[in-house]
Amino acid sequence: MMKKNSTKGYVLLGILFALVSIIAFAVPTAKTATFWIAYVFTAAAFAAQIGIWKTALGKEGTLKSKFLGFPIVHIGIVYAIIQVIAFAVFLFALTLPTWSAIVVCPIIAGLSAVCMISADAGRNEIERVEAKVQNKVFYVREMQADIELLADNESDAAVKTALTHIAEKIRFSDPMSNEQLADLENKISIKAAELKTASSKLEIITELNSLLDERNKKCKILK
Structure with a gap:
């Protein structure tokens, strides 16, 4: 056409x-x-x-x-x-x-x-x-999907609830980023990857929750 x-x-x-x-x-x-x-x-x-x-x-x-x-x-x-x-x-x-x-x-x-x-x-x-925006959105959505899959396959009720909460927090996180957040986002990615093989997930979830809060606050400051 x-x-x-x-x-x-x-x-x-x-x-x-x-x-x-x-x-x-x-x-x-x-x-x-x-x-x-x-x-x-x-x-x-x-x-x-x-x-x-x-x-x-x-x-x-x-x-x-x-x-x-x-x-x-x-x-x-x-x-x-x-x-x-x-x-x-x-x-x-x-x-x-x-x-x-x-x-x-x-x-x-x-x-x-x-x-x-x-x-x-x-x-x-x-x-x-x-x-650049699409790449960042994919980064956030991919992490969200990975954690949602972990939550679906989790048998421990407390861990399942915590994983679901983290997935929701990632879902509503700002997809845009800043060069100054590169190290922080790398730490978040590492912690999210550790969840797949960790025996004690709640401890990692607590750290990941704290890192996400820090990123979201800094995203607002850097805008």
Whole structure:
């Protein structure tokens, strides 16, 4: 479906550029150097849309990534529209000097490129942060699942209750972390792993409960 939509978009681009070209050459005005410079930049603006769309929407297969790419596509479309307007001005304003087209058209292209690069950098940062969040959420959820399994298989009622309480505490713990909590989180992971083979689980559960309380408090402080 996405490929079909892309093909339709490229066909639409071709039709629009053909219309712009027909109008440009049908209008009985002198085809000066200014005209040709503006026309070349206009053709480049239309051609650039293909690369912009592929870069913005085809970077990854995820719907989220494609959604974050739409601002880049929007900037690209605005770039093409502004360039067409500038071309129309140079088409009819025959008295404008050649240097004006040489200056204006590259400025339009350059500013558009800066905006698109900035938007892409913003998209990359959003994806980086979200990937980090997903890793942390998985870390918390995996630990929760491990302790819930231990609770399900535990025959001692007191230990089972304590394990269930710890699993609930992990469930409602802040999934986000901080570099300053790395050592503390490593201790939590070690204690959680010890529960699988420990003969005296209640002692470890008490330590783990204390470590989780410390982490949750520090998470709030570090925000």
